[in-house]
Amino acid sequence: MINEQSTVSARQLERLAYRRKRTIRRASVGALSTLLVFALLTWVVVNAPGWSRVQATFFNANHAKDSLPFIWDAFWLNIRLFMVTELLVLPLALLIAVVRVVPSPAMLPFKILAAAYTDIFRGTPTLLVVLLIGFGLPALRLAGIPTSLFWLGVIALTLSYGAYVAEALRAGILSVHPTQWASGRALGMSYGQTLRKLILPQAVRRVMPPLINDFVSLQKDTALLSTIGLVEALRAASVYQAETFNFTSLAVAALFFIALTVPIARVTDWMSLRAMRRQVGG
Amino acid sequence: MKKTLWAVPAVLTLMLASACAPADDKSDDTDKASGDCAVESLALQTSGKLTVATDDPAYEPWFADNDPSNGKGFESAVTYAIAEEMGFDASDVVWTKVPFNTSYQPGEKAFDFDINQISITKERREAVDFSEPYYTAAQAIIVKADSKFAKATSLADFEDAQLGAQIGTTSLKAIGQVGAAKDALVYDDTTKAAAAFENGNIDGFVADLPSAFYLTAVELDNAVIVGQFAPETGEPEQFGLLLEKGSKLTGCVDKAIKTLKDNGELAKIEAKWLSESANAPVLK
Numbered sequence: 001m002i003n004e005q006s007t008v009s010a011r012q013l014e015r016l017a018y019r020r021k022r023t024i025r026r027a028s029v030g031a032l033s034t035l036l037v038f039a040l041l042t043w044v045v046v047n048a049p050g051w052s053r054v055q056a057t058f059f060n061a062n063h064a065k066d067s068l069p070f071i072w073d074a075f076w077l078n079i080r081l082f083m084v085t086e087l088l089v090l091p092l093a094l095l096i097a098v099v100r101v102v103p104s105p106a107m108l109p110f111k112i113l114a115a116a117y118t119d120i121f122r123g124t125p126t127l128l129v130v131l132l133i134g135f136g137l138p139a140l141r142l143a144g145i146p147t148s149l150f151w152l153g154v155i156a157l158t159l160s161y162g163a164y165v166a167e168a169l170r171a172g173i174l175s176v177h178p179t180q181w182a183s184g185r186a187l188g189m190s191y192g193q194t195l196r197k198l199i200l201p202q203a204v205r206r207v208m209p210p211l212i213n214d215f216v217s218l219q220k221d222t223a224l225l226s227t228i229g230l231v232e233a234l235r236a237a238s239v240y241q242a243e244t245f246n247f248t249s250l251a252v253a254a255l256f257f258i259a260l261t262v263p264i265a266r267v268t269d270w271m272s273l274r275a276m277r278r279q280v281g282g
Numbered sequence: 283m284k285k286t287l288w289a290v291p292a293v294l295t296l297m298l299a300s301a302c303a304p305a306d307d308k309s310d311d312t313d314k315a316s317g318d319c320a321v322e323s324l325a326l327q328t329s330g331k332l333t334v335a336t337d338d339p340a341y342e343p344w345f346a347d348n349d350p351s352n353g354k355g356f357e358s359a360v361t362y363a364i365a366e367e368m369g370f371d372a373s374d375v376v377w378t379k380v381p382f383n384t385s386y387q388p389g390e391k392a393f394d395f396d397i398n399q400i401s402i403t404k405e406r407r408e409a410v411d412f413s414e415p416y417y418t419a420a421q422a423i424i425v426k427a428d429s430k431f432a433k434a435t436s437l438a439d440f441e442d443a444q445l446g447a448q449i450g451t452t453s454l455k456a457i458g459q460v461g462a463a464k465d466a467l468v469y470d471d472t473t474k475a476a477a478a479f480e481n482g483n484i485d486g487f488v489a490d491l492p493s494a495f496y497l498t499a500v501e502l503d504n505a506v507i508v509g510q511f512a513p514e515t516g517e518p519e520q521f522g523l524l525l526e527k528g529s530k531l532t533g534c535v536d537k538a539i540k541t542l543k544d545n546g547e548l549a550k551i552e553a554k555w556l557s558e559s560a561n562a563p564v565l566k
Contacts, residue, residue: 229467242450
């Protein structure tokens with residue numbers, strides 16, 4: 001270990017000074033550019049011929065204040081909806097993804113079913129699934145089928161998002177190199193153990209960003225459940241809008257959704273960055 | 283069916299009946315038909331006859347037995363009351379058939395006025411004339427015939443009911459008057475609300491009375507109008523007589539309708555045909 005204070009060479013000092021200068025220059029160019037572009041954008045929007053009308057109809061402070069309590073109450077329903085749905089989507093999607101990748105020939109009928117499920121529900125607009133489940137399922141009058149709109153909505157979103165998330169997970173599983181399977185088996189693990197302890201942890205880590213992407217998308221799609229009668233944030237906002245002929249309430253509802261998704265987006269960024277560092281560092 | 287228009291500026295309704303109606307004057311026939319509105323001086327399709335149009339078939343409770351000329355049903359009764367007020371005999375009223383969808387198109391009309399549950403709207407006003415409204419839609423609650431709410435006699439009976447209505451309607455605003463504990467469910471259109479009603483997601487479907495008549499008769503199974511109530515807020519749908527654009531008759535028809543409103547005759551006809559015989563009691 002070197003204990004005495006090391007002297008910094010003149011060249012190193014030069015380097016540091018250069019880096020400091022470069023940082024300051026980059027920061028000021030960035031700030032200036034941001035300021036310019038934002039000022040330009042604001043100028044364009046504010047000077048648009050219809051701006052005063054848009055401001056009055058979409059961004060009216062009084063309407064925002066009046067509609068806020070309704071939308072806040074209703075937004076709690078959105079939160080409950082996506083929380084419950086997400087909890088159901090993950091196991092369903094995992095099951096479907098695993099069924100589709102296991103090589104066992106005995107699983108063929110289930111593989112066919114799983115493939116049909118993902119094809120059908122990924123190919124159908126979520127709104128359509130919501131309408132079909134929301135109005136069609138209770139019309140069957142089968143015993144045991146929930147009639148509560150909350151659960152019908154959860155079922156519809158789970159079916160739709162289960163298909164997306166299953167495909168993301170399947171892609172993750174397939175992206176794990178085949179030698180990993182071989183290694184697990186060589187270590188004496190059973191097929192199931194290899195899958196559970198070796199493959200899935202790697203697979204899930206790799207597809208975390210797309211999974212969170214689907215999660216964010218699910219949060220927003222809870223608004224689709226307004227069509228079956230649930231008064232969630234969007235519906236509360238449109239009720240207010242229909243009464244007052246002012247769209248501000250919709251902008252307020254949008255803010256609620258943004259406030260929820262932005263933190264998650266930042267977390268995703270951070271996680272991808274961390275994963276990248278780990279892979280590079282490892 | 284007869285489409286509702288919510289952005290329509292409210293047409294003033296002068297529903298206030300005078301506190302004490304003047305004593306019935308037996309010789310007021312001349313009085314009614316005086317001035318420009320005397321039968322002889324009216325610009326009619328056929329002189330001396332009042333030609334009135336409606337759709338075929340004519341539905342209950344607006345008409346009865348698909349026969350507008352029997353004086354039964356709300357609109358038939360209103361027509362004969364107006365005709366009498368204008369100085370016509372019942373036998374002077376001639377009926378003609380005009381499909382609803384063509385009635386409010388611009389152009390020359392082959393009738394003096396059309397009475398066919400036509401909502402007064404700004405768009406239609408561009409093409410045709412409307413009289414004073416002769417009917418302001420009440421709100422109706424539709425329930426399943428076998429549910430416990432089918433026996434409701436007052437708005438308070440709906441305390442534990444799940445109600446639903448279409449977004450942006452007077453019905454949705456009027457739900458507040460009912461005082462149900464649960465928040466109302468809100469649907470994009472009547473079809474979706476009807477589906478939810480059929481599925482049992484809503485116990486009571488609030489719609490304006492004219493739509494409710496149609497829904498219970500045509501769209502919904504096992505559904506009844508348990509009662510009606512007058513909305514306190516919003517701009518309810520209003521029906522007016524339809525006349526040719528710029529018709530010289532409009533003023534005289536308006537005068538007759540105003541008189542019928544003031545003397546309570548119109549309210550009596552409404553109570554008789556849209557409440558009592560239509561099985562839609564007024565809920566307190």
